[in-house]
Amino acid sequence: MMPGWVIIIGRSLVFLVLLFVTTKVLGKKQISELSFFEYVAGITIGSIAGEVVTGLEGNMFHGALALIVFGFVTFLVNFLAIKSKKFSDFAEGKSTVVIKDGKILEENLKKEKYTLDELSALLRQKNIFKFADVEFAVLEPRGNLSVLLKKENLPLTPKDLQMKMPNEKEPQTVIMDGNIVDESLRCAGKGRGWLYTELDKLEVTLDNVFLGQVDSYGELTVDLYDDKIQVPSPAQRPLLLATLKKVQADLEIFSLETNCEKSKEMYKRNAEKVQKTIDMLSPFLNG
């Protein structure tokens, strides 16, 4: 007969693997947002595993069987919930509207057994202190509140100001810990040769770079191990905008200085062209 502690070690390892596999099969949802079913299954699976591992007199395989059954049923519920909307409403709950058109729906609030205090607490967590600011609010099945503020209370966006903002792609981290990350470099549409040239331009060596990122415009920003060294931040785009403005001003001066009518007209036309280009480019060149 093996000593008890050996059995405990063995069972612990077996159940760790089993729990790991179960959570893998059930997916990320099991860890982040628990629906009712996953909540119950999670608790039960955990306690079964704990019981079996320490309870020496019990049969390990009975515990494993119970664990597998719970895992399988949860998996089945998840599967059916994806297939059928009705089933998912039943198993995982529906969201309830609690504020509509700026008015609290007392009936729905009562149905979800929330008091006014609890509702105001949830609103305060979202930095809302006045009911009047809310246009629409929904209690999600997981118990959190989603709020749509009235238009006038929403944060101002460039769209509200009718500003045209360029779309930017996600920056790619191309150097990590002094090593080139070839995969992100390819995502950025660049090669090693390009990277070495850019590093030369910044006058830094690859092994001194802790982190290097390429932004949407193909500009490289680096963070060095040696924090005393100052690296110029990319300023090509603002500089280009300034140069364009200078050229535009120069062209206007030329048009005033010359006496030749034909050239005057030519300078003026080109100054306008450059001005139009500046207007078109400035969203891309600012910042």
Next chain:
Amino acid sequence: MTIASNVKQCLSTIKGIESQLASFALNSLDSEAQVIFNQAMLTVGEVKKDLQYRVLELERNEPQYKGS
């Protein structure tokens, strides 16, 4: 500083702008940015042509400025 040398200076600045726009057009990841930069490059190229012509004209009319 003469007019001719000022215009020449402006012309070389424009050449610099054109090449930088070309490099941005090639290096940008967003397709809309690529199009805009390319378009700007072409417009600047037109301005460059006009100025080049004007520089030649100035040099012909006032040969003393040639090469300055």
